Structure formats: C-alpha cells, structure tokens
Amino acid sequence: MPRQLHVDAIRQAVAELLVEANYCIGDDVLDALRQAAEEEQSPLGRDILAQLVANYELARQERVPACQDTGLTIVFLAIGQDVHLVGGDLRQAVDAGVREGSKTGFLRNSVVGDPLLRRNTGDNGPAVLHIDIIPGDRVHVTVACKGFGSENKSRLAMLTPADGIEGVKRFVVETVERAGAQACPPVIVGVGIGGSFELAARLSKQAVIRPITQRHPRPDIRALEEELLEEINRLGIGPQGLGGIKTALAVNIEVYPTHIAGLPVAVNIGCHSNRHRDMWL
Ligand code: SF4
Structure with a gap:
C-alpha cells in the first residue's frame, strides 16, 4: 500500500528550505572559507576571505539573505516509488513554496517570466524542477539558490x-x-x-x-x-x-x-x- 503524502508538505518544505538556504551558508563552505582565510598567501585575499566569513556569520545571526542575488530556485525531488502524492498538483505546490519562501524571507525578485520579453515575475517563481524516482516511501527535497x-x-x-x-x-x-x-x-x-x-x-x-x-x-x-x-x-x-x-x-x-x-x-x-x-x- 503506497504511503500518502499531501503536496502541501512539499510546498512547506520548499518554502522553509529556500529561506534557510539563503540565510545560512552551509557549514562545509563556511569552514572552507575560514580555512582559506588562514592559508591564503595574499594579504588582500586573506582580508577578503575574512570579510566573507564575517558577512555569512552575520547573515546567519541576523537572519537575512547572505547575498543580494537570492538566485533562481532549483528544486530536486527524489520521490519514493511507494509514495502517492495527494491533495493537488505537485508542480504548483513547488512553485507556491518558492513564492512563499521568497515573500516571507524577503528575497530579491530575480526571475523573469520569459527569457526574451524579460518581465520580472515579481515572486521568484517558477522553480527549475528536477524529479527522480527512487526506491522506498519517502521524498527527498533539495532546494538550491543559483546566483547568476x-x-x-x-x-x-x-x-x-x-x-x-x-x-x-x-x-x-x-x-x-x-x-x-x-x-x-x-x-x-x-x-x-x-x-x-x-x-x-x-x-x-x-x-x-x-x-x-x-x-x-x-x-x-x-x-x-x-x-x-x-x-x-x-x-x-x-x-x-x-x-x-x-x-x-x-x-x-x-x-x-x-x-x-x-x-x-x-x-x-x-x-x-x-x-x-x-x-x-
Ligand atoms: S555570484 Fe551572485 S550569488 Fe554568488 S556571491 Fe556573487 S553576487 Fe552573490
């Protein structure tokens, strides 16, 4: 019997992950920047790296976006083959999550609705969505913000x-x-x-x-x-x-x-x- 999962859980996950990603640079990158600041030979380079670390630490503490370019949202969904998604349209749920996270997180609107007409969508939607089917009855949601x-x-x-x-x-x-x-x-x-x-x-x-x-x-x-x-x-x-x-x-x-x-x-x-x-x- 497949496990039922409401698409609203995916909307909520996308919204939360989008804000967290924008506010909190991953520990892996932050630690690497700290180490680079110690190892860099150029004094100017060391100074820049120290400023980057300070900026990212401040963004985490103050809960503000780490960079002004809050990016195009890329969403990877790995959906277990034993999951039955219910309650609405998956694609719409993902895009609603992007719009919600962008609004609650005060993220800059960085997306144009047509690559040639270039009018800002005003809400950072839609996402670029990649879907994989995996074994099991769980769903893995990854949200990446890609600055251009x-x-x-x-x-x-x-x-x-x-x-x-x-x-x-x-x-x-x-x-x-x-x-x-x-x-x-x-x-x-x-x-x-x-x-x-x-x-x-x-x-x-x-x-x-x-x-x-x-x-x-x-x-x-x-x-x-x-x-x-x-x-x-x-x-x-x-x-x-x-x-x-x-x-x-x-x-x-x-x-x-x-x-x-x-x-x-x-x-x-x-x-x-x-x-x-x-x-x-
Ligand atoms: S490439 Fe864009 S998102 Fe990345 S640090 Fe530079 S301005 Fe920010």
Missing part, C-alpha cells in the same frame, strides 16, 4: 573520446580561468562527465551542490578532483579575482555512462555563496 554571476560562467562541451581525460582537464580549468572574478571566487566547481548533452549539465549541478567535504567514492575520480583543484588554485585568480592561491574551495565530479562516440563534459560554477538545503519527508 556564477551560473553565467558555466559551460558544456561535447568532447570526443580522443580528447580523453586531458581534454576534460583542459576544459574544466579553462572554464574557471574564463570565469575569472565574475563568478565570485573562491568558487566550487561542479563537473558532470558522461551521459548525454542534458545529463552532463544536470550532473554538474548535482556535483556543485554536493557537500564539499565529500570526495567521490571512486579513487580515480577523487584523484582527478584533487588534481583539478590544485591546478585551478595555481591560476592565481584568488578571492574575488584580486590574486591569490584560493580560487576554488573544491572540485566535485559526477560521472555517468555515455556513448562510444562521445565525451560530454559540463562545468557548473558555484560562487562562494553556494546555497542549498535539503530534507526528507
């Missing part, structure tokens, strides 16, 4: 198998280099390798919201994450692009099987205000 200073610097390439791992490395490092100061470094680099055109992009988004303390379980991918982080931090871009050794806090990679003729790779850049929250229902 960093989102705009993300890229995707359909490399060939001949480009190989060296081609992947070149593309990732070049993407961070081209982003420069505009992605608000130190950044979190989410990389999706494999799948199809659209799956690579989605994998990179999942990678960028993975806790930065969590390395990939596969030793070769973990080694690639570490190698890329070192290489990116040798670029010298530094905090806010003013020079230094802390250009990125982490490189998170996700992989998926792909076609014999292709090697898709996507890089989603998360700024130092990489905001996301999740919960189980």
Whole structure:
C-alpha cells in the first residue's frame, strides 16, 4: 500500500528550505572559507576571505539573505516509488513554496517570466524542477539558490573520446580561468562527465551542490578532483579575482555512462555563496 503524502508538505518544505538556504551558508563552505582565510598567501585575499566569513556569520545571526542575488530556485525531488502524492498538483505546490519562501524571507525578485520579453515575475517563481524516482516511501527535497554571476560562467562541451581525460582537464580549468572574478571566487566547481548533452549539465549541478567535504567514492575520480583543484588554485585568480592561491574551495565530479562516440563534459560554477538545503519527508 503506497504511503500518502499531501503536496502541501512539499510546498512547506520548499518554502522553509529556500529561506534557510539563503540565510545560512552551509557549514562545509563556511569552514572552507575560514580555512582559506588562514592559508591564503595574499594579504588582500586573506582580508577578503575574512570579510566573507564575517558577512555569512552575520547573515546567519541576523537572519537575512547572505547575498543580494537570492538566485533562481532549483528544486530536486527524489520521490519514493511507494509514495502517492495527494491533495493537488505537485508542480504548483513547488512553485507556491518558492513564492512563499521568497515573500516571507524577503528575497530579491530575480526571475523573469520569459527569457526574451524579460518581465520580472515579481515572486521568484517558477522553480527549475528536477524529479527522480527512487526506491522506498519517502521524498527527498533539495532546494538550491543559483546566483547568476556564477551560473553565467558555466559551460558544456561535447568532447570526443580522443580528447580523453586531458581534454576534460583542459576544459574544466579553462572554464574557471574564463570565469575569472565574475563568478565570485573562491568558487566550487561542479563537473558532470558522461551521459548525454542534458545529463552532463544536470550532473554538474548535482556535483556543485554536493557537500564539499565529500570526495567521490571512486579513487580515480577523487584523484582527478584533487588534481583539478590544485591546478585551478595555481591560476592565481584568488578571492574575488584580486590574486591569490584560493580560487576554488573544491572540485566535485559526477560521472555517468555515455556513448562510444562521445565525451560530454559540463562545468557548473558555484560562487562562494553556494546555497542549498535539503530534507526528507
Ligand atoms: S555570484 Fe554568488 S556571491 Fe556573487 S553576487 Fe551572485 S550569488 Fe552573490
């Protein structure tokens, strides 16, 4: 017998997670910024990192948005196959949660209703919604707020198998280099390798919201994450692009099987205000 879950629980979860994500930078990122502030060699970079930490601590204490760009809301729902959603339309519930959280959290309205006509929706809706079906009778809700200073610097390439791992490395490092100061470094680099055109992009988004303390379980991918982080931090871009050794806090990679003729790779850049929250229902 499937477990019944009212869509209102999802609306409420989205609204709460959206506010929490905007007010409270994750401990993983905040700790990494504190450590970076100690390790940065550039005095200006150390000063910037200390200011970022102070800003994020203040946002948590005062319960205000950590950054003026409260972002486009990305919602991942992993729905157990033994869940029966009742009480209304799921999509409408998610968008209502975004609107409610944006209003109660005093979040800046950052969404236009049409990409060409560009009129602000005035309520931050709709969300970008990704749905997966998983085993079990629970629902996992993840809400990420994606500022576009960093989102705009993300890229995707359909490399060939001949480009190989060296081609992947070149593309990732070049993407961070081209982003420069505009992605608000130190950044979190989410990389999706494999799948199809659209799956690579989605994998990179999942990678960028993975806790930065969590390395990939596969030793070769973990080694690639570490190698890329070192290489990116040798670029010298530094905090806010003013020079230094802390250009990125982490490189998170996700992989998926792909076609014999292709090697898709996507890089989603998360700024130092990489905001996301999740919960189980
Ligand atoms: S890129 Fe991130 S830190 Fe920079 S303005 Fe946008 S949301 Fe804020």
